[in-house]
Amino acid sequence: MNISRSIHLVLALASAALAGTMPGIAGAETIRIAIGTQDTTINCATGGLLIRELRLLDKYLPRTGKYKDITYDVQWKNFTSGPPLTNEMVADKLDIGAMADFPGSLNAAAFQKAGKKSVFIAPLSGNAIGTGNGIVVPADSPxxxxxxxxxxxxxxxxxxxxxxxxLRAIKRQGWDPDKDVTLVSQSPEVGGSALQAHKVDGHANFVPFPELFTFRGFARKIYDGSQAEAPTFHGALVNAAYAQKYPEIVVAYLRAAIEADRLMAAEPEKYSELIAKVTGIDAEVDYLFHGPLGLQNRDYTWKPEYRQALQTSIETLKLLKRTDADLNADSVIDDRYIREAFRLEGLDYDARLKSYDKQPLTAKDAAAGKRIGEPKLAAQLWLQGEPKVRAYAAPEAAFVALRQAGKDGKKARVLYVHDRNTGLKLLADKVWYVQDGKGRVSAFLLKDSADSWAKSHGGNVRDFAAVTGSGAVAVASH
Incomplete structure (x- = not known):
């Protein structure tokens, strides 16, 4: 039986079962749809914030057949992290929630302990090599x-x-986490304050806080999650009993998420500004993730790396003795609902499953007017007062535009470049460069990477002020 027929059978059986146990559901007054979001975890935006703010769910909720006379009670509740969201899901106060792989494992374990079951229905955004998580230190730290x-x-x-x-990064260093470092629990807000007060030497966090703290000038990123070679994602979970009872509603939620992705892809500046308005996370940081060649992919397909991320999280929980639940990734993931949402939207799930492409940078070079060919050499400049981000084929061209903007009395909101080795999108004024004898530059997140490139390819390691020409050239202060 093919996937499409299989999901239709699931929906039909669920409808029949519901009709048999609850005669006259069409006359029922209300069905609750309670959704827990993490607004400040901005890579979840297309599965929460944008759906809510743009009222996208209303467009897809079923209103025929057994849902003909239904009134929907759509409830939204925002959280700053996954664990408290899980508490409310287990207590039946929420039906759907968004969180990352690690807290998602805790969610599944908590449900199992309560004699219930939750399932991940789709990723929302992630990175197959781990970008999104990161470690920062105070900006003036050596x-x-x-x-x-x-x-x-x-x-x-x-x-x-x-x-x-x-924990995985510490393990790769060969350290004992109980002896070689002191780990303390701090929320993003507390961690940010601790960095500014130099009360901690380093702070690890998830999207978008390593980049946000760096953008705001009081921290500097020294480690990207990709260095741990640990895939990561944030996704949507649902109470399995709710999904079985109302599969059409779960599919409707995912169709709304797909539309939110389309809107974001078409106008990333506009919706980055909306995210900023709601969350207080700077639009420049939102665009770093959601714009072309962003740090993470908005990807709703269950790639092997995401399944492995969930499995690794489950195993890590057991290693830490945080759970003894009998779980595995395949028992927690149910891809039938997202496959059906793709089918209804006319999309090819299996083709997207095979693709690891980021949202492309399709703009032409703002100076030369030519197509931008090599993403790792590209740069993007967002000037104050301009609604769209300018694209350039190379950092040097963006630097020229930045200097000209300064002469014209304009300031840059942000300048992005890409790591020459990894392709990671970077905040240009916070990273290292290697400049060769012809003035061409390559950008790097880490100084060690810049040193290695200079040693093997020639050139001098420089900071942002040096490669842009003078102290008068700067990105607007934050």
């Missing part, structure tokens, strides 16, 4: 790498996906 944090104090929100990343 520390340039994770290795230099041995014997130091690192804070992280315990139970978060960043916590899982940090």
């Amino acid at each position: 520390i340039q790498s994770l290795a230099e944090l041995k014997g130091k104090t690192i804070s992280v929100p315990f139970g978060s996906t960043a916590h899982g990343m940090l």
Whole structure:
């Protein structure tokens, strides 16, 4: 039986079962749809904030057949992390929730302990190599790498996906997490304050806080989650009993998420500004994730790496003795609903499953007017007063435009470049460069990477002020 027929059978059986146990459901007054979001975890935006703010769910909720005379009670509740959201899901106060792989594992374990079941129905955004989580240090810290944090104090929100990343990173260093570092639990807000007050030596966190703290000028990123080679994602979970009872509603929610993705892809500046308005997370940081070649992919298909991320999270929980639940990734993931949502939207799920492409940078070079060919050499400049981000084929061209903007009395909101090795999108004024004898530059997140490139390819390692020409050239202060 093919996938399409299979999901139709599931929906039909669920409808028949519901009709048999609740005669006259069409006359029932209300069905609750209670959704828990994490607005400030901005890579969840297309599965929460945008659906809510643009009232997209209303467009897809079923209103025929057994739902003909239904009134929907759509409830939204925002959380800053996954664990409290899980508490309310287990208590039947929420039906759907968005969270990352690590807290999602805790969610599944908590449901099982309560004699219930939750399932991940779709990823929302993630990265197959782990970008999204990161470690930062105070901006004026001399520390340039994770290795230099041995014997130091690192804070992280315990139970978060960043916590899982940090533990894996520590393991890769060969350290004992109980002896070689001091780990303390701090929320993003507390961690940010602790960095500014130099009360911690480093802070690990999830989207968007490593980049947000760096953008705001009081922190510097020294470790990207991709260095731990640990895939990560945020996704949507649902109470399995609710999904079985109302499969059409779950599919409607996912169709709304797909539309939110389409809107974001078409106008990333506009919707980055909306996210900023709702969350207080700067639009420049929102665009860093959601714009072309962003740090994470909005990807609703269950790639093997996401399944592995969930499995690794479950195993990490068991290693930490946080759970003894009998779980595995395949028992927690149910892809039938997202496959049906894709079918109804005329999309090819299996083709997207095979694709790892980021949202492309389709703009032409703002100076030369030519197509931008190599993403790792591209740059993007967002000037104050301009609604659209300018694209350039190389950082040097963006630097020229930045200098000209300064002469014209304009300031830059943000300038993005890409790591020459990894392709990671970077905040240009917070990273390292190698400049060759012809003035061409390559950008790098880490100083060690810049040093290695200069050694093997030639050139001089420089900071942003040096490669842009003078101290008068700067990105607007934050």
